[in-house]
Amino acid sequence: MSASTSQAAIPSLFRTCPSTGLKVHDHAERLIRAHAVVATVMLLVGGIAALLVLLTRWQAIHLLDAVWFYRILTVHGMNMLIFFIIFFEMAVLLFAGPILLNCRMPAVKTAWGAFGLMVLGMLLVQWTMWTGQADVLFTSYVPLQAHSNFYLGVILFAVGTLITTGIFFATLVVAKREKTYEGSVPLVTFGALTAAIIAVITLLHGAAIYIPTWFWSMGMMEVDAQVYRMVWWGLGHSSQQINVAAMVSIWYLLATLTVGGVVLNQKVSRIAFVLYILFISMASAHHLLVDPGMGSAWKVWNTSYFMYMAVLASMIHGFTVPAGVEMGMRLRGFTQGFFGWLKRAPWGDPGFSSLVLSVVVFGFVGGITGVTFGTEQINIIAHNTLRIPGHFHATVVSGTAMAFMGLTWYVIPLIFRKRIAFYPLVKIQPYLFAFGMLLFSLAMTFAGTFGAPRRLWDMTYSGAPFDVQYSPAMDIIIAVMAIGGLMGIVGGGIYILATVWSVFFGKPLPEGKEAEYVGSIPLGLIRRPWTETPATDEDPEAPGRFGAVPGTVFLVAIFFVAFVVYYFANWALLSFTWQVG
């Protein structure tokens, strides 16, 4: 598998059709723009909701009343996790399909129809949520009941998503038939294919549960609560793995775009993606580890054994992406010591800093906490505490959303052909967002370890017939969480301001004139590291005592130590909770 990589695909990004003079991907580009704009609006709504929820959980302020807390928490979950993320992912599929494969866009009208369905469904959901007819949180567990239009909205949104995913598959078929690429599809497209396959698994479960629940909401049938939870998490968990697959694809893409990162071994990276396809969805069972209706064999089988193959896949990507960056830098002459390549890396390029921060926080915080909480025995001390949102704000926010943001700084010049507004602010945006969310996630994880529940309006239980004592540190931990969250919100605000401004009021970027705009587009677009063939005197691949990528090997060793320490610390915690004998 050598003939094609993401690198090979990028120089031809803007192929012009010789006969019409039209860019081949005009249709795909317009669709990408539409999806990206809606995604950003969703992020804005979800972000405002984040602020309100955060200021309520911070007991010192306790902003909203109980009804509005749960209403806005529903708004936050739906707009962020479902609408922002999925509109963006559809844009990624449209990019990884027609554009990377250099192929015409099949079924253009259908694609717009699907987009329309998604918007319509989204609006229905917004309407029911904001009018107080769907205070059910994004999990909408039966027997909590929302207005039937909430479920209908979700179904329409899902149908639209399924159609766009189908069009991605159609693009693969068309591109192959019309031979628009040579060899295998680029790795980034393969990653997007992984995301698309998991999306189909997700949407099948979504249909299987939301259609009956829609009928139930109209009084036409019964839905069993345990069946609901089991099938719903087939959707709820798998959808997170669409995010992971999309994020990893973007990692590979950003590594290439920013520093000319190489794919060390196509075979290994692709096998890792296939492990996701086969084994990651079944981990849905980790959401049901304390459910009495499910047996141990089912739980253990689905959350360990095979599922660890998917964890292995994540660890493979977590090694190959930084190793590809290191090798790319070494090939360009940054060969000093273990970390010369890191020191000389383009830290001021927001695409690069987003990539690194996304990999590090996703791996160190999201990955380690996730595998630990997914262990059947340990789950009981983490379930429904703030450790859970602490975990997934490190995965889907600091990992996925961060990667999406980093990619945006390349999409604006490449697809929207605009310079980036407020570029000096944009350079610090990734740091602000990532460190804010890191602080937020860590504080939530600590608060949860000390027993703070998730999804709770009033942690002090004022007026309750019982008294709950927390550790005296709790107030401080919650304050740290609030400060981290506020930093993250400022970072998110800069992202929205700069993207909206650039796209709607930004100065155009004339084609081929990138070099003249050093202060307003990412460095990678000026240096274009993916176009040059690197040449150095020394052979950077000649393995030293610690292999060809010693810096990455060192970092991975730290990761494993952290992993082992956290994992066994949790077994120790469990043993305090549950004295035997």
Add this chain to the structure above:
Amino acid sequence: MDQHDTAPPDSEPPPEPDEIPLGQRLFERPFLLLAAGILIMAVFYTGWGLYEILTLPPAPLP
């Protein structure tokens, strides 16, 4: 490491179909991967899970 793709993609002729290793040929069939993904999930998680819930004895509570 011959997998490095710094050379332009058209510098080598595309290999004959039977030279392509089995794994690679499998990975180039998106619908096969799709079917495999759905099958494993449907059997181990959803199917088995439904079976567990549906065969659960009713609680002996009044």
